[in-house]
Amino acid sequence: MSLVGAKVLRKEDPRLLSGTGTYVDDLSPAQCAFASFVTSAEAHATIDAIDVRAALAIPGVLAVYTAADFTDYPDLPGGLPTLERPALARNTVRFVGEPVAVVVAEDRYIAADAVAAVTVSYSPLKVMTTIEDATAGDSVPLFPRHGSNVITIVPTMDDLEKELAKCHGRASLHIVNQRCAAVPIEPMAVLADWKPDGLTVWATFQAPHHLRNYLATWLDIPQMNCRVVAPDVGGGFGSKIVWYPELFIAPVISKLLRRPVKFAQTRTEAMMQMAHGRDQVHDIEVGYEKDGTIKALRLIVSQNLGAYGDPTGLGLAVLTTWMAAGAYRIPKVSTSFRTVVTNTTPVAAYRGAGRPEAAYSIERIVDQVARQTGLDPAVVRQRNFIPPSAFPYETHNEAVVYDSADFPAALAECLRIVDYDAVRAEQKARRNDPSKPLLGIGLSCWLEIAGFGPNGSLEGFGHLASWESAQVRIQPDGSAIVYSGSSPHGQGHETMLSQIASDELGISFDRIKVITGDTAAVLQGIGTMGSRGAPTAGSAVKVASSRVLTRAKRIAAHLLEAAEEDLEVVDDAFNVKGSPGKKVSWGDVAWASFQPLRIPPELQAGSLEERLFQESPNFSYPSGAYACVVEIDRETGDVTIRDMVLVDDCGTVINPLLAEGQVHGGVAQGIAQALYEGVSYDSSTGQPVTANLLDYLVPSAADLPDYKVGRTTTLCPNNPLGAKGIGESGSVGAPPAVINAIVDALSEFGVDHIDMPATPEKIWKAMKSGGNS
Amino acid sequence: MTAIGSEIYSLNVNGRELPVRDSWIGESLLFVLRERLGLPGAKGACEQGECGSCTVIIDDKAVCSCLVLAASAQGAAIRTVEGLGPDGRLSDVQQSFLDAGGVQCGFCTPGFIVAVHHLLDGNPDPSDLEIKEALSGNICRCTGYGRILDAVKQVAVSRRSGSRGDSKEGAR
Ligand code: FES
Ligand code: FES
Numbered sequence: 001m002s003l004v005g006a007k008v009l010r011k012e013d014p015r016l017l018s019g020t021g022t023y024v025d026d027l028s029p030a031q032c033a034f035a036s037f038v039t040s041a042e043a044h045a046t047i048d049a050i051d052v053r054a055a056l057a058i059p060g061v062l063a064v065y066t067a068a069d070f071t072d073y074p075d076l077p078g079g080l081p082t083l084e085r086p087a088l089a090r091n092t093v094r095f096v097g098e099p100v101a102v103v104v105a106e107d108r109y110i111a112a113d114a115v116a117a118v119t120v121s122y123s124p125l126k127v128m129t130t131i132e133d134a135t136a137g138d139s140v141p142l143f144p145r146h147g148s149n150v151i152t153i154v155p156t157m158d159d160l161e162k163e164l165a166k167c168h169g170r171a172s173l174h175i176v177n178q179r180c181a182a183v184p185i186e187p188m189a190v191l192a193d194w195k196p197d198g199l200t201v202w203a204t205f206q207a208p209h210h211l212r213n214y215l216a217t218w219l220d221i222p223q224m225n226c227r228v229v230a231p232d233v234g235g236g237f238g239s240k241i242v243w244y245p246e247l248f249i250a251p252v253i254s255k256l257l258r259r260p261v262k263f264a265q266t267r268t269e270a271m272m273q274m275a276h277g278r279d280q281v282h283d284i285e286v287g288y289e290k291d292g293t294i295k296a297l298r299l300i301v302s303q304n305l306g307a308y309g310d311p312t313g314l315g316l317a318v319l320t321t322w323m324a325a326g327a328y329r330i331p332k333v334s335t336s337f338r339t340v341v342t343n344t345t346p347v348a349a350y351r352g353a354g355r356p357e358a359a360y361s362i363e364r365i366v367d368q369v370a371r372q373t374g375l376d377p378a379v380v381r382q383r384n385f386i387p388p389s390a391f392p393y394e395t396h397n398e399a400v401v402y403d404s405a406d407f408p409a410a411l412a413e414c415l416r417i418v419d420y421d422a423v424r425a426e427q428k429a430r431r432n433d434p435s436k437p438l439l440g441i442g443l444s445c446w447l448e449i450a451g452f453g454p455n456g457s458l459e460g461f462g463h464l465a466s467w468e469s470a471q472v473r474i475q476p477d478g479s480a481i482v483y484s485g486s487s488p489h490g491q492g493h494e495t496m497l498s499q500i501a502s503d504e505l506g507i508s509f510d511r512i513k514v515i516t517g518d519t520a521a522v523l524q525g526i527g528t529m530g531s532r533g534a535p536t537a538g539s540a541v542k543v544a545s546s547r548v549l550t551r552a553k554r555i556a557a558h559l560l561e562a563a564e565e566d567l568e569v570v571d572d573a574f575n576v577k578g579s580p581g582k583k584v585s586w587g588d589v590a591w592a593s594f595q596p597l598r599i600p601p602e603l604q605a606g607s608l609e610e611r612l613f614q615e616s617p618n619f620s621y622p623s624g625a626y627a628c629v630v631e632i633d634r635e636t637g638d639v640t641i642r643d644m645v646l647v648d649d650c651g652t653v654i655n656p657l658l659a660e661g662q663v664h665g666g667v668a669q670g671i672a673q674a675l676y677e678g679v680s681y682d683s684s685t686g687q688p689v690t691a692n693l694l695d696y697l698v699p700s701a702a703d704l705p706d707y708k709v710g711r712t713t714t715l716c717p718n719n720p721l722g723a724k725g726i727g728e729s730g731s732v733g734a735p736p737a738v739i740n741a742i743v744d745a746l747s748e749f750g751v752d753h754i755d756m757p758a759t760p761e762k763i764w765k766a767m768k769s770g771g772n773s
Numbered sequence: 774m775t776a777i778g779s780e781i782y783s784l785n786v787n788g789r790e791l792p793v794r795d796s797w798i799g800e801s802l803l804f805v806l807r808e809r810l811g812l813p814g815a816k817g818a819c820e821q822g823e824c825g826s827c828t829v830i831i832d833d834k835a836v837c838s839c840l841v842l843a844a845s846a847q848g849a850a851i852r853t854v855e856g857l858g859p860d861g862r863l864s865d866v867q868q869s870f871l872d873a874g875g876v877q878c879g880f881c882t883p884g885f886i887v888a889v890h891h892l893l894d895g896n897p898d899p900s901d902l903e904i905k906e907a908l909s910g911n912i913c914r915c916t917g918y919g920r921i922l923d924a925v926k927q928v929a930v931s932r933r934s935g936s937r938g939d940s941k942e943g944a945r
Contacts (some may be wrong), residue, residue: 008798008870012876013871014871016879016882017863017871017876017879018810018816018854018861018863019813019854019855020855021879023816023880026807028808109797184914185818185826185912185913186878187818232879234816235877235878235880235914266819267818267819271922283868489878490878490879490915492877591863651839658874661920663914664916664917664918664919665916665917666879668916668917693823694819700910701904701909701913701918701922702905702908704919706824707917707919730917
């Protein structure tokens with residue numbers, strides 16, 4: 001029976017359920033010192049002086065370091081020239097929470113006291129937290145050497161004004177995709193142990209080899225002496241592939257003090273120091289014909305980068321403009337973007353990274369076309385869909401060729417599950433019944449770019465390459481170890497990759513062990529991001545396993561004196577088809593494979609092992625159709641999600657338990673963006689006002705609806721598994737469904753748009769002012 | 774001001790009396806469990822009482838151990854995630870999370886497991902709303918909660934139908 005596609009329970013759970021998983025802060029080697037940052041209280045200022053004397057006088061304080069102690073080390077990797085970020089702020093601070101000095105002490109309590117005892121004096125500079133402020137006439141450059149706060153501009157060749165003017169009608173929206181915090185439940189933590197024979201760093205990170213590559217270069221040590229381990233990792237969502245100062249500073253401190261040293265963020269530090277996501281402003285406009293077909297689309301994107309140019313942060317707007325047209329065949333598409341630095345926490349990838357922003361704007365504007373034409377939003381979508389026959393579909397950008405999809409089928413399934421006509425009828429009936437809450441229905445026919453990626457794609461974000469590695473090793477007893485370069489943080493790789501290997505090898509699931517996240521064990525790796533686990537790492541394991549099986553069959557045939565073609569692998573044994581009882585166990589074959597006298601002459605001992613770097617010819621394009629039904633309290637503006645229907649197409653599903661879990665989690669984050677979350681700053685001082693879980697509203701179980709899940713399947717033609725990836729789907733698809741539903745419910749008040757998060761206050765105001773708030 | 778003291782007191786954790794050494798008097802129960810008593814199951818994700826990752830049971834009350842002074846818990850019966858499953862096996866709640874797919878990154882999981890044991894020990898037949906309320910102090914960023922709620926309902930049903938596993942002894 002094939003395990004791929006089956007609901008297989010997770011291997012990793014027993015340890016996690018019993019509290020015996022190992023996260024970085026669970027490790028406390030003997031003599032471990034604790035380090036903590038003194039961080040900037042100013043959003044933009046020059047540093048006049050740092051006085052560390054009082055801190056050094058505290059018993060148990062081992063050292064205090066500032067930028068002056070790191071002059072031998074380069075700036076953090078990945079920054080643009082003229083936009084360098086030193087590991088500790090040098091002369092200038094650019095956001096509240098930026099590390100200025102580091103205190104090392106015997107334990108975390110002494111470190112906290114010592115942090116409080118360090119005095120930093122600043123001369124404040126002009127604070128700019130928004131794109132508007134940072135580009136205003138009286139703005140000052142964050143990086144005087146760069147001159148402007150606008151870091152990159154990618155203009156359009158043609159603003160499509162002519163095409164838009166020719167159309168029957170035009171629809172436009174100004175859309176703010178607010179800043180969100182990833183909030184992995186485990187904050188950043190790193191433990192470094194510098195020994196004479198090499199450095200080991202344990203970090204809660206999504207890409208340990210990536211960190212190894214950059215860390216060794218930064219420290220100027222050979223990679224062979226730099227081991228990075230990502231043990232159990234408590235979530236990431238993109239925020240744990242960022243070059244945080246502590247990742248680089250901890251090893252240096254360990255070297256200087258000759259003892260292990262640990263950093264573990266508090267939640268408030270995490271809210272200020274871990275990269276944020278989104279924070280784009282869009283101006284989107286389309287031209288349409290009377291029947292709702294869209295002829296031209298123009299999208300202008302401004303990206304708030306925060307205080308420094310993170311390599312992925314700089315790329316977010318690229319992905320947004322790539323995916324601007326979504327699931328629709330739009331003859332003319334024009335996109336442009338600019339990126340702007342501000343006095344806020346740096347922005348980088350957050351679950352979806354550039355694609356939720358694209359999906360949100362196109363799905364909002366399609367609803368606006370429906371509004372202006374008087375057509376049903378489902379009909380407008382159906383009339384503009386790229387038809388299933390048009391794949392592979394070349395988009396407005398040559399880098400983007402959609403692989404496969406069936407948008408009409410997905411929407412039809414979604415409408416069926418939500419019972420669309422009935423809900424529309426109910427809505428109509430309620431219009432005239434003020435005793436009932438408002439009812440709204442929102443659709444989202446989204447698609448995103450995933451499976452990163454073809455050669456050259458991740459390199460653009462500073463990664464070594466875009467393949468993923470697998471190594472499959474048969475032990476002499478016929479059990480197997482699978483090493484993957486994709487290091488998980490909750491996705492369930494141990495289970496998913498075991499299923500794939502088990503199917504290919506004919507070795508039972510329980511006799512396969514998956515090892516990830518340790519550069520000393522896993523040959524090379526790229527990491528877990530961009531919904532690439534199944535398409536790249538899964539495919540790598542599949543191909544490597546099948547090659548091992550080919551050689552194992554040769555050995556089995558040799559031992560059985562049978563023809564390879566006559567063998568089948570069932571229940572951990574090689575059987576000769578049609579000759580019951582004539583078989584040899586996987587264990588016997590594995591044992592023999594190490595004994596030169598027992599294997600066919602063309603094979604060598606130890607040949608039941610394969611290492612492989614799986615490349616992809618293209619990205620993958622997961623898609624889906626979501627529907628959201630909301631009720632809005634007419635008195636308070638409070639939103640209740642009554643129904644949330646999720647029809648996903650991620651190609652081959654390896655394990656529905658894991659796939660649906662990813663969708664649930666992504667949708668929860670999408671609903672959270674639509675209704676609750678948003679990082680905000682006091683615009684005059686740059687002080688964050690959402691720096692803990694009380695002020696930043698991560699939803700609890702009481703805040704989220706139940707989900708109805710459906711599925712359509714178009715296989716990905718670009719990898720051997722046919723998988724498209726599913727990690728980010730929910731966070732891409734959910735926000736437009738929720739906001740479209742809210743705007744739909746508010747249509748009778750003349751409301752065309754409402755920005756996220758759609759709080760009761762905003763909705764109440766929109767009801768009062770007819771959207772002209 | 775902190776001081777590295779060597780106040781010695783003892784805590785009753787999972788039915789055993791454990792001496793606490795090298796702690797200072799202001800240390801939270803979370804860190805005493807994790808760093809003095811070798812019980813790292815409870816996790817710290819906010820230390821502000823906002824996430825529930827650190828949930829333990831003290832004398833039949835579920836509390837955020839990050840907000841409890843360890844020294845003040847002397848004489849109380851403390852239960853942590855490490856003490857719920859009998860003989861190193863999973864409790865019925867833990868097994869139900871596994872069966873329902875209620876775990877992803879696992880960092881929030883010990884807090885949920887403790888909170889669910891506490892809920893069901895006091896209320897064997899909770900309504901959906903009661904479950905959501907009981908768990909509203911526990912943040913999970915990965916699962917969207919659907920599978921966690923399924924797991925709770927499942928284990929409640931199986932306990933009521935008498936097919937409960939081994940948890941009662943383990944849980945007490
Ligand atoms: S760590 Fe105690 S509630 Fe978050
Ligand atoms: S499983 Fe990751 S936070 Fe709950």
